Amino acid sequence: MRDVHYAVDGRAIFSGLNIQARRGRITAIMGPSGTGKTTLLRLITAQIAANSGSVSVLGQELSKADKAEIYSLRRRMGMLFQNGALLTDISVFENVAFPVRENTDLPEPLIRRLVLAKLQAVGLRGAAELMPASLSGGMARRVALARAIVMDPEILIYDEPFVGLDPISMGVILRLIKQMNVALGITSVVVSHDVHELATIADESYLLSGGKVAAHGTPQELDHSASEVVHQFMSGEADGPVAFHYPASDYFEQLLTDTEP
Amino acid sequence: MSNGREDNFIIGGVRRMGAIFLFLFRLLAQSVPALGRPGLIIAQIYNAGGRSLIIIMLCGLFVGMVLGLQGFQLLQRFGSEEALGSAAALGLLKELGPVVTALLFAGRAGTALTSEIGLMRATDQLTAMEIMSVDPLRYVAAPRFLGGVIAMPLLAAIFSLIGLFGAQLIGVQLMHVDQGAFWSQLQGAVGIRDITEGFVKSCVFGVACSLIAVHEGYNAAPTAAGVGLATTRTVVASSVMTLLLDYVLTAFFL
Numbered sequence: 249m250r251d252v253h254y255a256v257d258g259r260a261i262f263s264g265l266n267i268q269a270r271r272g273r274i275t276a277i278m279g280p281s282g283t284g285k286t287t288l289l290r291l292i293t294a295q296i297a298a299n300s301g302s303v304s305v306l307g308q309e310l311s312k313a314d315k316a317e318i319y320s321l322r323r324r325m326g327m328l329f330q331n332g333a334l335l336t337d338i339s340v341f342e343n344v345a346f347p348v349r350e351n352t353d354l355p356e357p358l359i360r361r362l363v364l365a366k367l368q369a370v371g372l373r374g375a376a377e378l379m380p381a382s383l384s385g386g387m388a389r390r391v392a393l394a395r396a397i398v399m400d401p402e403i404l405i406y407d408e409p410f411v412g413l414d415p416i417s418m419g420v421i422l423r424l425i426k427q428m429n430v431a432l433g434i435t436s437v438v439v440s441h442d443v444h445e446l447a448t449i450a451d452e453s454y455l456l457s458g459g460k461v462a463a464h465g466t467p468q469e470l471d472h473s474a475s476e477v478v479h480q481f482m483s484g485e486a487d488g489p490v491a492f493h494y495p496a497s498d499y500f501e502q503l504l505t506d507t508e509p
Numbered sequence: 510m511s512n513g514r515e516d517n518f519i520i521g522g523v524r525r526m527g528a529i530f531l532f533l534f535r536l537l538a539q540s541v542p543a544l545g546r547p548g549l550i551i552a553q554i555y556n557a558g559g560r561s562l563i564i565i566m567l568c569g570l571f572v573g574m575v576l577g578l579q580g581f582q583l584l585q586r587f588g589s590e591e592a593l594g595s596a597a598a599l600g601l602l603k604e605l606g607p608v609v610t611a612l613l614f615a616g617r618a619g620t621a622l623t624s625e626i627g628l629m630r631a632t633d634q635l636t637a638m639e640i641m642s643v644d645p646l647r648y649v650a651a652p653r654f655l656g657g658v659i660a661m662p663l664l665a666a667i668f669s670l671i672g673l674f675g676a677q678l679i680g681v682q683l684m685h686v687d688q689g690a691f692w693s694q695l696q697g698a699v700g701i702r703d704i705t706e707g708f709v710k711s712c713v714f715g716v717a718c719s720l721i722a723v724h725e726g727y728n729a730a731p732t733a734a735g736v737g738l739a740t741t742r743t744v745v746a747s748s749v750m751t752l753l754l755d756y757v758l759t760a761f762f763l
Contacts, residue, residue: 293640319642327640333633347641350648395641 386417553656573675595698626726661715
């Protein structure tokens, strides 16, 4: 992403964002809530278009791509959604088989082997016949991961993969992200605010703040950054450059007036 | 003289109609490839039609029974109770069958369609499909739209048949109208044009109600309140549109 500007209803989300995810590496995108991390993923997956600047994925400039080219590009990408986003009316097996059935003409026996192999990789081959409603949060995330890798993508995008998980499930997902990267050589982009978890797997980290990259480097480099924003984020301080209070008028003055609210 | 608020209302209404028609064209374009997946469409015919069957049959029976009672009372004044069969058949086939079926369809299947698609939007299922290079219009919206369009005339036909049975039950069995006269008058009065009118109406209502339900769900705000609002709008818009189109089609067939 080069010099990306993006605004919603006149409110700037990004103003001159520069990010580069290297091939075969794990790139972490971090930042406080509301800094546009999920918006960034929507830009990368061409769900929305930048107002200006360049977003290029796997060598393809997204602003110049038509719908067919974007769909073709997406076949080379996988994405793990925050809530899994499994299709609720079909089984775990069918969920994982879904992109293969829709995008290829592979024979059924081959699809079966492919799906079982991916479910085995995430440890849920035994859950193949279950429906998504009967899965725990961690299991749903692993099924979604199996679905994201079933087309053997070149790039895998994770949107807040650790949110709402217990320590065991979190450890499993962390291990799987690293495994996918090492064993399959998949370029990984992980958006999260779980600093310490990301530090154990990320090759490179970007910290977003105020619509720009506030800091960038290895997790260790970010830990020793002199920037106040980086320090506040990495140490989890409640107040600092990222204020605790949402901008408002004077508290006592507001209490003494009759106006609503 | 119009003020700004009225202008906004009119412009908003025109925009909304434009958006619905654009959505219809996109849906029709995706319906062609969707026809190649009959399994998906049959599942949706079952969802929209099969699951509405009980309520349609029950309401058809009661509407027919009311028609039998009211018709008998009215026709008795003129000494022509034997015409009850033709009056009930024409009323059911041309008006009550298609209209009441469409209203029930909007309340039962339309709301289910809207909330299902709206929840798929709210839980990122539609976005996930797009990321997997699957157009949700083709996989989710088009089969549901086609399922509704196909189910509506079938449901209307069943409603009319059960309604006729209900009218016969009251007229012949309870009020002792001559059975032969009931059926022969019905046979003589109902022509292919009347059946065509009812069929065309139910097809048009099927397109309108399914389109509104799918459109509202597909464009629902991805929140609990957004899905609720979309569901309400489906019922209101489908009901109003059904009655409006009924007037237009009735005038056309006269």
